[in-house]
Amino acid sequence: MSSTSPTPHTPGTVRSAAVVNAEIRALWSRTDGALSAADEARYQELLVEWAAALRAGLVTAA
Template structure:
């Protein structure tokens, strides 16, 4: 994962970000710690931005 996934100009595709989200949930086994929750929220924001940018 990039150090600041919500930085403008991220070159990662929505598919790449989705892979990171899926991996996070797999590692967490369905229950996120507060730190993982923050990471998930950052990834989700990055994913949403990638979807809008790709459209």
């Protein structure tokens, strides 16, 4: 499994939570729920990105 993002983005930019969530779902689907060490690392990165996207959305809404 590749640990690279299928959706290229510029580091430092924040993708929407929905986009990151879709990538998380695709990762789990692609691995049938059995993450390799590389997939687990990517999952952790995506979780951090997803949380940042949620925070950015809350700031924008405020």
